[in-house]
Amino acid sequence: MWEIIEEKFKKYPARIRVAEKMIELGLSVHENGKVYCGNLKISDKALATAAGVDRRAIKSTIKIIEEDPELFDLFNNIMPAGTLLKNIAKIVDLGVIEIEVGSDNEGILAATTDLISKKGINIRQAYAEDSQMQETPILTIITENPINGDLISEFLKIKGINRVSIY
Template identity: 80%
Template structure:
């Protein structure tokens, strides 16, 4: 996917930022040529501000996507992932584990969830940032209860884990 996007927009960094922001936020391109988050229409100005580009970059990105069947199929089928509980976890007595991942990221999610389940703690959510979009992607796991700090050393033993925060 990223090869196709980068190839199509390689001469236009602003368009790449728009495409990345759309994927990051779960924004799709509708048949009417407008950008949506679910059924909520997103203004060109709002997306331009979020992607740090001029509004003209939004319009030109949309045109390129609509003219390319493969890109249109991709961007018209994006669905927002829903609420990430990270920022409200403490308020509702949940735990948060953030694991920064290096270039070796294979198997980190399964190894991490295995360690958590061995402690008898349920997992409410898991969210992994795209390794192609982020320089230092973070795996965020929301647990049914706060996790003890003694697990930090266990997480750090997993190949590819560079940093762990528990709160």
């Protein structure tokens, strides 16, 4: 996906920022040339502010997306992922595990969820940042109940994990 975007917009850093922001937020381009988050229409001004670009960069990015069948297929099918429970976990008595992973991150999700399930802890949600978008991606796991800090040392034994925070 990123190779396609970088190839199509390589001469236009502002357009790359727009495309990255759209993917980060789950924004799609519809047949009418408008940007949506689910069924909520997003204004060019709001997207420009979020991406840190001029509104003209939004218009030109959308035009290129509409005119390129490969890009349009990609951006027309993006969907928002839904609510990430991380920021409200404490309020609703859930646990949060944040795991910073290195470049060698194959199998970390499987290993961490295996460890959690062996402890009899239910997982409500898991969210992994894209390693191509983030220099140090974070795997966030939300659990049914707050987690005991004693698990940190067990997480750190998993290959590819650099840092663990539990709260």
